[in-house]
Amino acid sequence: MLEILSYKFMQNAITASIIGGASCGIVGVFVIMMRIPFVGVAMSHSAFAGAIFGLVFGTNPLVMAILFCLGSAILIGPISDRSELDPNISIGIIFSIVLGLAFLGMGMIKGPKTEALNFIWGNILMISKNDIILMVIMGIVLLGFLFLFFKEIQSVLFHREIARAVGIPERIVFYSFLILSGMIITLNLNTIGGILIFSLIINPASAAYQITYKLKFIFLLSAIFGVASCLIGLVFSYFFNAPSGAVIIIVSSLIFGVALIFSPKRRVKTNETQSNTS
Amino acid sequence: MSSIIEINNTTVSYRENIAVSNISLTIDEGQFLAIIGPNGAGKTTLLTIINGLGKILSGSARILGIKLTNRTANQIRKEIGYVPQMCSIDPRSPISVKEVVMIGRFGKIGLFRHLNSNDKEIVETAMEVTGIKNLAERPIGHLSGGEQQKVAIARALAQEPRILLLDEPTANLDPKAQREIIDIIERIYKERNLTIVFVTHILSHLPNICTEAILMKQGKIFYKGKIEDALQEDRLSSLYGCPMKYA
Ligand SMILES: Nc1ncnc2c1ncn2[C@@H]1O[C@H](COP(=O)(O)OP(=O)(O)OP(=O)(O)O)[C@@H](O)[C@H]1O
Numbered sequence: 293m294l295e296i297l298s299y300k301f302m303q304n305a306i307t308a309s310i311i312g313g314a315s316c317g318i319v320g321v322f323v324i325m326m327r328i329p330f331v332g333v334a335m336s337h338s339a340f341a342g343a344i345f346g347l348v349f350g351t352n353p354l355v356m357a358i359l360f361c362l363g364s365a366i367l368i369g370p371i372s373d374r375s376e377l378d379p380n381i382s383i384g385i386i387f388s389i390v391l392g393l394a395f396l397g398m399g400m401i402k403g404p405k406t407e408a409l410n411f412i413w414g415n416i417l418m419i420s421k422n423d424i425i426l427m428v429i430m431g432i433v434l435l436g437f438l439f440l441f442f443k444e445i446q447s448v449l450f451h452r453e454i455a456r457a458v459g460i461p462e463r464i465v466f467y468s469f470l471i472l473s474g475m476i477i478t479l480n481l482n483t484i485g486g487i488l489i490f491s492l493i494i495n496p497a498s499a500a501y502q503i504t505y506k507l508k509f510i511f512l513l514s515a516i517f518g519v520a521s522c523l524i525g526l527v528f529s530y531f532f533n534a535p536s537g538a539v540i541i542i543v544s545s546l547i548f549g550v551a552l553i554f555s556p557k558r559r560v561k562t563n564e565t566q567s568n569t570s
Numbered sequence: 571m572s573s574i575i576e577i578n579n580t581t582v583s584y585r586e587n588i589a590v591s592n593i594s595l596t597i598d599e600g601q602f603l604a605i606i607g608p609n610g611a612g613k614t615t616l617l618t619i620i621n622g623l624g625k626i627l628s629g630s631a632r633i634l635g636i637k638l639t640n641r642t643a644n645q646i647r648k649e650i651g652y653v654p655q656m657c658s659i660d661p662r663s664p665i666s667v668k669e670v671v672m673i674g675r676f677g678k679i680g681l682f683r684h685l686n687s688n689d690k691e692i693v694e695t696a697m698e699v700t701g702i703k704n705l706a707e708r709p710i711g712h713l714s715g716g717e718q719q720k721v722a723i724a725r726a727l728a729q730e731p732r733i734l735l736l737d738e739p740t741a742n743l744d745p746k747a748q749r750e751i752i753d754i755i756e757r758i759y760k761e762r763n764l765t766i767v768f769v770t771h772i773l774s775h776l777p778n779i780c781t782e783a784i785l786m787k788q789g790k791i792f793y794k795g796k797i798e799d800a801l802q803e804d805r806l807s808s809l810y811g812c813p814m815k816y817a
Protein backbone atom coordinates (compact mmCIF):
# COMPACT_ATOMS: atom_id res chain seq x y z
CA MET A 293 0.00 0.00 0.00
CA LEU A 294 2.87 2.33 0.76
CA GLU A 295 4.25 1.92 -2.74
CA ILE A 296 1.95 4.66 -3.95
CA LEU A 297 4.27 7.04 -2.17
CA SER A 298 7.01 6.15 -4.61
CA TYR A 299 5.10 7.55 -7.56
CA LYS A 300 6.32 10.98 -8.56
CA PHE A 301 2.82 12.34 -9.12
CA MET A 302 1.78 11.15 -5.68
CA GLN A 303 4.76 12.80 -4.02
CA ASN A 304 3.88 16.03 -5.80
CA ALA A 305 0.26 15.70 -4.77
CA ILE A 306 1.19 15.17 -1.13
CA THR A 307 3.52 18.16 -1.11
CA ALA A 308 0.83 20.27 -2.76
CA SER A 309 -1.71 19.11 -0.17
CA ILE A 310 0.48 20.14 2.70
CA ILE A 311 1.51 23.53 1.34
CA GLY A 312 -1.79 24.33 -0.33
CA GLY A 313 -3.88 23.19 2.63
CA ALA A 314 -1.82 25.23 5.08
CA SER A 315 -1.76 28.40 3.00
CA CYS A 316 -5.48 28.24 2.17
CA GLY A 317 -6.16 27.65 5.87
CA ILE A 318 -4.19 30.76 6.80
CA VAL A 319 -5.74 32.91 4.08
CA GLY A 320 -9.12 31.65 5.26
CA VAL A 321 -8.62 33.19 8.69
CA PHE A 322 -8.18 36.61 7.10
CA VAL A 323 -11.17 36.03 4.87
CA ILE A 324 -13.40 35.00 7.75
CA MET A 325 -12.26 37.79 10.05
CA MET A 326 -12.58 40.47 7.38
CA ARG A 327 -15.89 38.93 6.32
CA ILE A 328 -15.12 38.80 2.65
CA PRO A 329 -16.02 35.17 1.88
CA PHE A 330 -16.40 35.72 -1.85
CA VAL A 331 -12.90 37.03 -2.36
CA GLY A 332 -11.90 33.46 -3.28
CA VAL A 333 -14.54 33.20 -5.98
CA ALA A 334 -13.61 36.58 -7.44
CA MET A 335 -9.93 35.61 -7.49
CA SER A 336 -10.47 32.22 -9.06
CA HIS A 337 -12.52 33.75 -11.84
CA SER A 338 -9.86 36.41 -12.33
CA ALA A 339 -7.38 33.59 -12.77
CA PHE A 340 -9.75 31.89 -15.20
CA ALA A 341 -10.18 35.06 -17.25
CA GLY A 342 -6.39 35.54 -17.21
CA ALA A 343 -5.80 32.00 -18.40
CA ILE A 344 -8.34 32.47 -21.20
CA PHE A 345 -6.54 35.58 -22.38
CA GLY A 346 -3.26 33.73 -22.11
CA LEU A 347 -4.66 31.23 -24.61
CA VAL A 348 -6.07 33.99 -26.80
CA PHE A 349 -2.75 35.78 -27.07
CA GLY A 350 -0.64 32.65 -27.04
CA THR A 351 1.16 33.50 -23.79
CA ASN A 352 1.57 31.33 -20.71
CA PRO A 353 -1.90 30.90 -19.11
CA LEU A 354 -0.48 30.64 -15.58
CA VAL A 355 1.44 33.89 -15.91
CA MET A 356 -1.64 35.66 -17.23
CA ALA A 357 -3.78 34.13 -14.49
CA ILE A 358 -1.40 35.48 -11.88
CA LEU A 359 -1.36 38.92 -13.51
CA PHE A 360 -5.16 39.07 -13.64
CA CYS A 361 -5.40 38.02 -10.00
CA LEU A 362 -2.86 40.62 -8.99
CA GLY A 363 -4.82 43.26 -10.88
CA SER A 364 -8.06 42.29 -9.15
CA ALA A 365 -6.42 42.15 -5.74
CA ILE A 366 -4.85 45.56 -6.21
CA LEU A 367 -8.19 47.09 -7.24
CA ILE A 368 -10.52 45.64 -4.58
CA GLY A 369 -9.15 47.61 -1.62
CA PRO A 370 -8.90 51.06 -3.21
CA ILE A 371 -12.28 50.69 -4.96
CA SER A 372 -13.98 49.98 -1.67
CA ASP A 373 -12.12 52.73 0.18
CA ARG A 374 -12.68 55.38 -2.49
CA SER A 375 -16.31 54.55 -3.10
CA GLU A 376 -17.01 54.00 0.61
CA LEU A 377 -18.61 50.68 -0.30
CA ASP A 378 -18.33 47.49 1.67
CA PRO A 379 -15.35 45.46 0.41
CA ASN A 380 -17.83 42.71 -0.50
CA ILE A 381 -19.45 45.04 -2.99
CA SER A 382 -16.17 45.92 -4.64
CA ILE A 383 -15.38 42.20 -4.76
CA GLY A 384 -18.74 41.73 -6.52
CA ILE A 385 -17.87 44.46 -9.02
CA ILE A 386 -14.49 42.87 -9.77
CA PHE A 387 -16.15 39.46 -10.04
CA SER A 388 -18.60 40.66 -12.66
CA ILE A 389 -15.84 42.40 -14.64
CA VAL A 390 -13.61 39.33 -14.82
CA LEU A 391 -16.58 37.12 -15.66
CA GLY A 392 -17.41 39.45 -18.53
CA LEU A 393 -13.80 39.38 -19.67
CA ALA A 394 -13.70 35.59 -19.44
CA PHE A 395 -16.76 35.26 -21.67
CA LEU A 396 -15.31 37.79 -24.08
CA GLY A 397 -12.09 35.80 -24.25
CA MET A 398 -13.88 32.49 -24.66
CA GLY A 399 -15.58 33.83 -27.76
CA MET A 400 -12.16 34.60 -29.21
CA ILE A 401 -10.62 31.15 -28.68
CA LYS A 402 -10.83 28.74 -31.58
CA GLY A 403 -9.27 25.60 -30.10
CA PRO A 404 -9.82 23.70 -26.83
CA LYS A 405 -9.96 25.62 -23.57
CA THR A 406 -8.71 22.82 -21.34
CA GLU A 407 -5.80 24.76 -19.90
CA ALA A 408 -8.09 27.55 -18.77
CA LEU A 409 -10.76 25.19 -17.51
CA ASN A 410 -8.18 23.55 -15.26
CA PHE A 411 -8.35 26.72 -13.20
CA ILE A 412 -12.01 26.04 -12.61
CA TRP A 413 -11.80 22.31 -11.92
CA GLY A 414 -8.20 21.56 -10.94
CA ASN A 415 -6.65 18.18 -10.33
CA ILE A 416 -4.27 17.56 -7.50
CA LEU A 417 -2.97 14.38 -9.12
CA MET A 418 -1.72 16.29 -12.16
CA ILE A 419 0.23 18.98 -10.40
CA SER A 420 3.68 19.83 -11.79
CA LYS A 421 7.02 20.50 -10.17
CA ASN A 422 6.90 24.15 -11.23
CA ASP A 423 3.50 24.59 -9.64
CA ILE A 424 4.91 23.24 -6.42
CA ILE A 425 7.92 25.52 -6.47
CA LEU A 426 5.64 28.53 -6.90
CA MET A 427 3.37 27.31 -4.10
CA VAL A 428 6.33 26.91 -1.77
CA ILE A 429 7.61 30.41 -2.54
CA MET A 430 4.20 32.00 -1.94
CA GLY A 431 3.71 29.89 1.18
CA ILE A 432 6.95 31.25 2.59
CA VAL A 433 5.96 34.82 1.69
CA LEU A 434 2.62 34.31 3.44
CA LEU A 435 4.26 32.93 6.58
CA GLY A 436 6.74 35.77 6.56
CA PHE A 437 3.93 38.31 6.33
CA LEU A 438 2.11 36.61 9.19
CA PHE A 439 5.12 36.46 11.51
CA LEU A 440 6.64 39.84 10.73
CA PHE A 441 3.39 41.78 10.93
CA PHE A 442 1.41 39.71 13.40
CA LYS A 443 0.68 42.56 15.77
CA GLU A 444 -0.44 44.82 12.93
CA ILE A 445 -2.54 42.02 11.42
CA GLN A 446 -4.17 41.34 14.77
CA SER A 447 -5.03 45.03 15.14
CA VAL A 448 -6.44 45.37 11.63
CA LEU A 449 -8.51 42.18 11.97
CA PHE A 450 -9.89 43.54 15.24
CA HIS A 451 -10.95 46.94 13.89
CA ARG A 452 -9.59 48.76 10.86
CA GLU A 453 -10.55 52.20 12.14
CA ILE A 454 -8.97 51.68 15.56
CA ALA A 455 -5.81 50.28 13.99
CA ARG A 456 -5.55 53.43 11.89
CA ALA A 457 -6.23 55.67 14.89
CA VAL A 458 -3.27 54.28 16.85
CA GLY A 459 -0.90 54.88 13.96
CA ILE A 460 -0.77 51.43 12.35
CA PRO A 461 -0.48 51.57 8.52
CA GLU A 462 -3.81 49.82 8.26
CA ARG A 463 -4.38 50.26 4.54
CA ILE A 464 -1.01 48.76 3.64
CA VAL A 465 -1.73 45.72 5.82
CA PHE A 466 -5.21 45.27 4.38
CA TYR A 467 -4.12 45.68 0.76
CA SER A 468 -1.12 43.38 1.24
CA PHE A 469 -3.40 40.72 2.57
CA LEU A 470 -5.71 41.02 -0.45
CA ILE A 471 -2.78 40.74 -2.83
CA LEU A 472 -1.27 37.79 -0.97
CA SER A 473 -4.56 35.94 -0.85
CA GLY A 474 -5.01 36.55 -4.58
CA MET A 475 -1.64 34.96 -5.26
CA ILE A 476 -2.24 32.01 -2.95
CA ILE A 477 -5.63 31.32 -4.46
CA THR A 478 -4.31 31.41 -8.04
CA LEU A 479 -1.50 29.02 -7.26
CA ASN A 480 -3.86 26.59 -5.58
CA LEU A 481 -6.37 26.54 -8.39
CA ASN A 482 -4.48 23.69 -10.05
CA THR A 483 -4.96 21.66 -6.92
CA ILE A 484 -8.63 21.87 -6.25
CA GLY A 485 -10.02 24.27 -8.79
CA GLY A 486 -11.74 27.62 -8.62
CA ILE A 487 -15.21 26.54 -7.62
CA LEU A 488 -14.11 24.31 -4.79
CA ILE A 489 -11.35 26.51 -3.36
CA PHE A 490 -14.12 28.57 -1.81
CA SER A 491 -14.73 25.84 0.77
CA LEU A 492 -11.06 25.12 1.41
CA ILE A 493 -10.73 28.75 2.42
CA ILE A 494 -13.91 29.05 4.45
CA ASN A 495 -14.25 25.65 6.16
CA PRO A 496 -10.92 25.17 8.00
CA ALA A 497 -10.94 28.74 9.32
CA SER A 498 -14.57 28.50 10.41
CA ALA A 499 -13.83 25.23 12.18
CA ALA A 500 -10.82 26.74 13.96
CA TYR A 501 -12.98 29.69 14.97
CA GLN A 502 -15.33 27.31 16.81
CA ILE A 503 -12.55 26.08 19.00
CA THR A 504 -10.63 29.03 20.43
CA TYR A 505 -10.72 32.77 21.10
CA LYS A 506 -6.98 33.13 20.54
CA LEU A 507 -6.12 34.45 17.11
CA LYS A 508 -2.73 32.67 17.08
CA PHE A 509 -4.37 29.30 17.64
CA ILE A 510 -7.04 30.06 15.07
CA PHE A 511 -4.29 30.53 12.47
CA LEU A 512 -2.49 27.38 13.58
CA LEU A 513 -5.60 25.18 13.76
CA SER A 514 -6.93 26.46 10.47
CA ALA A 515 -3.65 25.58 8.75
CA ILE A 516 -3.74 22.10 10.32
CA PHE A 517 -7.37 21.55 9.27
CA GLY A 518 -6.51 22.70 5.76
CA VAL A 519 -3.64 20.21 5.50
CA ALA A 520 -5.75 17.42 6.97
CA SER A 521 -8.60 18.08 4.53
CA CYS A 522 -6.24 17.92 1.57
CA LEU A 523 -4.34 14.83 2.70
CA ILE A 524 -7.39 12.82 3.71
CA GLY A 525 -9.16 13.95 0.56
CA LEU A 526 -6.19 12.91 -1.53
CA VAL A 527 -6.07 9.40 -0.06
CA PHE A 528 -9.80 8.86 -0.55
CA SER A 529 -9.80 10.17 -4.06
CA TYR A 530 -6.88 7.88 -4.95
CA PHE A 531 -8.38 4.72 -3.54
CA PHE A 532 -11.96 5.31 -4.62
CA ASN A 533 -11.05 7.04 -7.85
CA ALA A 534 -13.20 10.04 -6.95
CA PRO A 535 -12.55 13.66 -8.07
CA SER A 536 -9.97 14.99 -5.60
CA GLY A 537 -11.43 18.50 -5.25
CA ALA A 538 -14.85 17.21 -4.32
CA VAL A 539 -13.48 14.82 -1.70
CA ILE A 540 -11.30 17.55 -0.19
CA ILE A 541 -14.34 19.75 0.24
CA ILE A 542 -16.41 17.02 1.82
CA VAL A 543 -13.64 16.29 4.32
CA SER A 544 -13.22 19.97 5.19
CA SER A 545 -16.97 20.30 5.67
CA LEU A 546 -16.97 17.30 7.97
CA ILE A 547 -14.17 18.87 10.02
CA PHE A 548 -16.25 22.02 10.33
CA GLY A 549 -19.29 19.99 11.36
CA VAL A 550 -17.36 18.17 14.08
CA ALA A 551 -15.85 21.44 15.35
CA LEU A 552 -19.29 23.01 15.46
CA ILE A 553 -20.81 20.13 17.44
CA PHE A 554 -17.97 19.93 19.94
CA SER A 555 -17.26 23.67 20.14
CA PRO A 556 -16.00 24.46 23.64
CA LYS A 557 -17.34 27.98 23.19
CA ARG A 558 -20.80 26.64 23.86
CA ARG A 559 -19.70 24.72 26.91
CA VAL A 560 -18.12 27.81 28.51
CA LYS A 561 -21.45 29.55 28.34
CA THR A 562 -23.34 26.89 30.32
CA ASN A 563 -20.53 26.76 32.89
CA GLU A 564 -20.82 30.48 33.41
CA THR A 565 -24.55 30.43 33.95
CA GLN A 566 -24.14 27.57 36.39
CA SER A 567 -21.55 29.38 38.45
CA ASN A 568 -23.66 32.53 38.38
CA THR A 569 -26.76 30.82 39.67
CA SER A 570 -25.02 28.75 42.32
CA MET B 571 2.43 77.69 27.43
CA SER B 572 2.56 76.77 23.77
CA SER B 573 -0.30 75.60 21.64
CA ILE B 574 -0.31 71.89 20.93
CA ILE B 575 -3.21 71.96 18.47
CA GLU B 576 -3.65 74.69 15.86
CA ILE B 577 -6.47 74.44 13.36
CA ASN B 578 -6.58 77.19 10.73
CA ASN B 579 -9.66 77.95 8.72
CA THR B 580 -10.36 74.29 8.10
CA THR B 581 -13.31 72.76 6.28
CA VAL B 582 -14.15 69.06 6.33
CA SER B 583 -16.76 67.39 4.19
CA TYR B 584 -18.12 63.89 3.92
CA ARG B 585 -18.47 63.56 0.17
CA GLU B 586 -20.77 66.45 -0.79
CA ASN B 587 -21.85 67.40 2.75
CA ILE B 588 -19.84 69.98 4.60
CA ALA B 589 -19.59 68.89 8.23
CA VAL B 590 -17.48 71.69 9.68
CA SER B 591 -16.71 74.87 7.80
CA ASN B 592 -13.83 77.31 8.21
CA ILE B 593 -13.04 76.36 11.76
CA SER B 594 -10.07 77.89 13.53
CA LEU B 595 -9.04 76.74 16.95
CA THR B 596 -5.94 76.64 19.09
CA ILE B 597 -5.58 74.47 22.15
CA ASP B 598 -2.77 74.94 24.65
CA GLU B 599 -0.72 72.09 25.98
CA GLY B 600 -2.15 70.73 29.22
CA GLN B 601 -5.60 72.16 28.65
CA PHE B 602 -8.82 70.28 29.45
CA LEU B 603 -11.24 71.44 26.80
CA ALA B 604 -14.90 70.51 26.54
CA ILE B 605 -16.67 70.49 23.19
CA ILE B 606 -20.40 70.91 23.61
CA GLY B 607 -23.11 71.02 21.01
CA PRO B 608 -26.23 69.34 19.65
CA ASN B 609 -26.25 66.23 17.44
CA GLY B 610 -24.73 66.84 14.07
CA ALA B 611 -22.90 69.99 15.22
CA GLY B 612 -19.58 68.61 14.00
CA LYS B 613 -18.00 67.61 17.31
CA THR B 614 -16.82 64.19 16.17
CA THR B 615 -15.62 65.69 12.90
CA LEU B 616 -13.53 68.22 14.82
CA LEU B 617 -11.82 65.38 16.66
CA THR B 618 -11.07 63.64 13.37
CA ILE B 619 -9.32 66.77 12.17
CA ILE B 620 -7.02 66.58 15.18
CA ASN B 621 -6.00 62.95 14.65
CA GLY B 622 -5.93 63.17 10.89
CA LEU B 623 -8.71 60.64 10.27
CA GLY B 624 -10.93 63.26 8.65
CA LYS B 625 -10.45 64.48 5.11
CA ILE B 626 -9.52 68.14 5.18
CA LEU B 627 -11.04 69.93 2.21
CA SER B 628 -9.39 73.29 2.80
CA GLY B 629 -7.37 74.92 5.52
CA SER B 630 -4.57 73.40 7.55
CA ALA B 631 -3.75 71.99 10.94
CA ARG B 632 -0.60 71.78 13.04
CA ILE B 633 -0.66 69.12 15.70
CA LEU B 634 2.21 68.80 18.20
CA GLY B 635 4.01 71.40 16.13
CA ILE B 636 3.92 69.22 12.99
CA LYS B 637 1.93 70.18 9.93
CA LEU B 638 -0.75 67.57 9.36
CA THR B 639 -0.41 65.89 5.96
CA ASN B 640 -1.02 62.39 4.64
CA ARG B 641 2.64 61.73 5.25
CA THR B 642 2.79 62.95 8.85
CA ALA B 643 -0.66 61.80 10.00
CA ASN B 644 0.46 58.32 11.00
CA GLN B 645 3.30 59.68 13.13
CA ILE B 646 1.00 62.21 14.80
CA ARG B 647 -1.66 59.61 15.57
CA LYS B 648 0.81 57.61 17.65
CA GLU B 649 0.86 60.51 20.12
CA ILE B 650 -2.92 60.88 20.22
CA GLY B 651 -5.19 58.61 22.21
CA TYR B 652 -8.63 58.39 20.60
CA VAL B 653 -11.70 57.00 22.31
CA PRO B 654 -14.30 56.99 19.54
CA GLN B 655 -18.00 57.47 20.00
CA MET B 656 -19.93 54.19 20.28
CA CYS B 657 -17.43 52.02 18.51
CA SER B 658 -19.25 48.85 17.56
CA ILE B 659 -17.18 45.78 18.36
CA ASP B 660 -18.05 42.40 16.96
CA PRO B 661 -19.10 40.24 19.94
CA ARG B 662 -17.35 37.32 18.25
CA SER B 663 -13.94 38.99 17.98
CA PRO B 664 -11.25 36.45 18.89
CA ILE B 665 -9.20 38.91 20.89
CA SER B 666 -8.88 39.42 24.62
CA VAL B 667 -9.22 42.65 26.57
CA LYS B 668 -5.49 42.70 27.25
CA GLU B 669 -4.69 42.27 23.57
CA VAL B 670 -6.98 45.18 22.73
CA VAL B 671 -5.15 47.38 25.22
CA MET B 672 -1.86 46.24 23.65
CA ILE B 673 -3.03 47.57 20.27
CA GLY B 674 -2.48 51.07 21.67
CA ARG B 675 1.14 50.10 22.25
CA PHE B 676 1.50 48.34 18.87
CA GLY B 677 1.09 51.55 16.93
CA LYS B 678 3.53 53.39 19.11
CA ILE B 679 6.42 50.94 18.95
CA GLY B 680 6.14 50.60 15.18
CA LEU B 681 6.79 47.82 12.69
CA PHE B 682 9.13 44.87 13.32
CA ARG B 683 9.25 45.43 17.10
CA HIS B 684 7.89 43.35 19.93
CA LEU B 685 6.55 44.61 23.23
CA ASN B 686 9.41 44.74 25.70
CA SER B 687 9.03 44.55 29.47
CA ASN B 688 8.58 48.30 29.71
CA ASP B 689 5.75 48.21 27.15
CA LYS B 690 4.07 45.38 29.03
CA GLU B 691 4.33 47.39 32.24
CA ILE B 692 2.62 50.33 30.52
CA VAL B 693 -0.19 48.04 29.36
CA GLU B 694 -0.64 46.69 32.90
CA THR B 695 -0.73 50.19 34.36
CA ALA B 696 -3.30 51.31 31.79
CA MET B 697 -5.55 48.41 32.79
CA GLU B 698 -5.02 49.14 36.46
CA VAL B 699 -5.89 52.83 36.16
CA THR B 700 -9.11 51.99 34.32
CA GLY B 701 -9.97 49.14 36.68
CA ILE B 702 -10.19 46.38 34.09
CA LYS B 703 -7.41 44.10 35.30
CA ASN B 704 -9.88 41.42 36.31
CA LEU B 705 -11.25 41.38 32.76
CA ALA B 706 -7.84 41.04 31.08
CA GLU B 707 -8.32 37.55 29.66
CA ARG B 708 -11.98 37.87 28.68
CA PRO B 709 -12.85 38.13 24.97
CA ILE B 710 -13.52 41.80 24.26
CA GLY B 711 -16.89 41.10 22.66
CA HIS B 712 -18.23 39.63 25.90
CA LEU B 713 -17.96 42.91 27.82
CA SER B 714 -20.75 45.33 28.58
CA GLY B 715 -20.83 48.79 27.01
CA GLY B 716 -19.36 50.47 30.08
CA GLU B 717 -16.59 47.90 30.40
CA GLN B 718 -15.75 48.31 26.72
CA GLN B 719 -15.57 52.05 27.22
CA LYS B 720 -12.99 51.52 29.96
CA VAL B 721 -11.03 49.22 27.66
CA ALA B 722 -11.06 51.91 24.97
CA ILE B 723 -9.67 54.41 27.48
CA ALA B 724 -7.03 51.91 28.60
CA ARG B 725 -6.05 51.33 24.97
CA ALA B 726 -5.63 55.06 24.48
CA LEU B 727 -3.58 55.32 27.68
CA ALA B 728 -1.30 52.49 26.56
CA GLN B 729 -0.16 54.83 23.82
CA GLU B 730 1.13 57.18 26.52
CA PRO B 731 -0.42 59.91 24.43
CA ARG B 732 0.25 63.62 24.67
CA ILE B 733 -3.30 64.36 23.57
CA LEU B 734 -6.38 62.40 24.59
CA LEU B 735 -9.56 62.73 22.50
CA LEU B 736 -12.70 61.48 24.22
CA ASP B 737 -15.89 61.34 22.16
CA GLU B 738 -18.88 61.14 24.49
CA PRO B 739 -17.25 58.54 26.70
CA THR B 740 -20.19 58.55 29.10
CA ALA B 741 -23.02 58.15 26.61
CA ASN B 742 -25.21 55.09 27.11
CA LEU B 743 -23.77 54.29 30.51
CA ASP B 744 -25.61 53.80 33.77
CA PRO B 745 -25.08 56.48 36.49
CA LYS B 746 -22.47 54.45 38.36
CA ALA B 747 -20.48 53.68 35.22
CA GLN B 748 -20.69 57.36 34.20
CA ARG B 749 -19.28 58.39 37.55
CA GLU B 750 -16.48 55.82 37.27
CA ILE B 751 -15.49 56.95 33.79
CA ILE B 752 -15.47 60.61 34.82
CA ASP B 753 -13.37 59.79 37.89
CA ILE B 754 -10.92 57.83 35.75
CA ILE B 755 -10.60 60.73 33.31
CA GLU B 756 -10.08 63.21 36.13
CA ARG B 757 -7.39 61.05 37.68
CA ILE B 758 -5.60 60.58 34.36
CA TYR B 759 -5.61 64.31 33.80
CA LYS B 760 -4.19 65.06 37.21
CA GLU B 761 -1.54 62.34 37.16
CA ARG B 762 -0.25 62.65 33.60
CA ASN B 763 0.09 66.08 32.29
CA LEU B 764 -1.63 65.67 28.97
CA THR B 765 -4.07 67.64 26.86
CA ILE B 766 -7.64 66.38 26.88
CA VAL B 767 -10.45 67.20 24.47
CA PHE B 768 -13.74 65.95 25.83
CA VAL B 769 -16.86 65.87 23.66
CA THR B 770 -20.26 65.69 25.24
CA HIS B 771 -23.74 67.09 25.08
CA ILE B 772 -24.65 66.00 28.56
CA LEU B 773 -23.49 68.96 30.60
CA SER B 774 -23.65 67.22 33.95
CA HIS B 775 -20.99 64.80 32.67
CA LEU B 776 -18.34 67.48 32.52
CA PRO B 777 -15.57 66.80 35.02
CA ASN B 778 -14.88 69.60 37.50
CA ILE B 779 -11.32 69.99 36.28
CA CYS B 780 -12.60 71.13 32.91
CA THR B 781 -11.90 74.83 32.61
CA GLU B 782 -12.39 75.76 28.98
CA ALA B 783 -15.18 74.98 26.57
CA ILE B 784 -16.20 75.53 23.01
CA LEU B 785 -19.79 75.43 21.90
CA MET B 786 -20.46 74.12 18.41
CA LYS B 787 -23.49 74.40 16.19
CA GLN B 788 -24.02 73.56 12.53
CA GLY B 789 -20.36 73.03 11.78
CA LYS B 790 -19.20 76.28 13.33
CA ILE B 791 -17.70 77.35 16.62
CA PHE B 792 -20.41 79.29 18.35
CA TYR B 793 -18.51 80.28 21.45
CA LYS B 794 -15.10 79.69 22.99
CA GLY B 795 -14.10 80.64 26.49
CA LYS B 796 -14.22 79.82 30.18
CA ILE B 797 -16.59 77.05 31.07
CA GLU B 798 -18.63 79.19 33.52
CA ASP B 799 -19.35 81.69 30.75
CA ALA B 800 -20.10 79.01 28.21
CA LEU B 801 -22.65 77.35 30.40
CA GLN B 802 -24.86 80.37 30.87
CA GLU B 803 -28.53 79.69 30.51
CA ASP B 804 -29.32 81.97 27.58
CA ARG B 805 -26.21 80.91 25.67
CA LEU B 806 -27.03 77.22 26.05
CA SER B 807 -30.65 77.81 25.17
CA SER B 808 -29.73 79.44 21.90
CA LEU B 809 -27.15 76.70 21.24
CA TYR B 810 -29.67 73.92 21.58
CA GLY B 811 -32.64 75.94 20.40
CA CYS B 812 -34.67 75.14 23.47
CA PRO B 813 -34.73 76.35 27.09
CA MET B 814 -31.71 74.96 28.94
CA LYS B 815 -30.41 75.19 32.42
CA TYR B 816 -27.11 73.77 33.60
CA ALA B 817 -27.89 72.01 36.83
N1 LIG C 1 -19.99 59.43 7.44
C1 LIG C 1 -20.70 60.53 7.15
N2 LIG C 1 -21.20 60.72 5.91
C2 LIG C 1 -21.91 61.82 5.60
N3 LIG C 1 -22.17 62.81 6.46
C3 LIG C 1 -21.70 62.68 7.72
C4 LIG C 1 -20.95 61.54 8.14
N4 LIG C 1 -20.62 61.69 9.44
C5 LIG C 1 -21.13 62.88 9.81
N5 LIG C 1 -21.79 63.48 8.80
C6 LIG C 1 -22.46 64.77 8.84
O1 LIG C 1 -21.54 65.73 9.32
C7 LIG C 1 -22.14 66.57 10.29
C8 LIG C 1 -21.33 66.55 11.56
O2 LIG C 1 -21.34 65.24 12.12
P1 LIG C 1 -20.60 64.86 13.46
O3 LIG C 1 -20.60 63.38 13.54
O4 LIG C 1 -19.30 65.55 13.51
O5 LIG C 1 -21.59 65.47 14.55
P2 LIG C 1 -21.52 65.37 16.14
O6 LIG C 1 -21.50 66.75 16.65
O7 LIG C 1 -20.44 64.47 16.55
O8 LIG C 1 -22.94 64.73 16.46
P3 LIG C 1 -23.37 63.68 17.61
O9 LIG C 1 -23.63 64.45 18.85
O10 LIG C 1 -24.64 63.11 17.09
O11 LIG C 1 -22.29 62.68 17.73
C9 LIG C 1 -23.56 66.08 10.45
O12 LIG C 1 -24.40 66.98 9.78
C10 LIG C 1 -23.62 64.75 9.80
O13 LIG C 1 -24.82 64.60 9.10
Ligand SMILES: [Mg+2]
Nearest residue numbers: 613614615655
Ligand atom coordinates in the same frame (compact mmCIF):
# COMPACT_ATOMS: atom_id res chain seq x y z
MG1 LIG D 1 -20.35 62.62 17.42
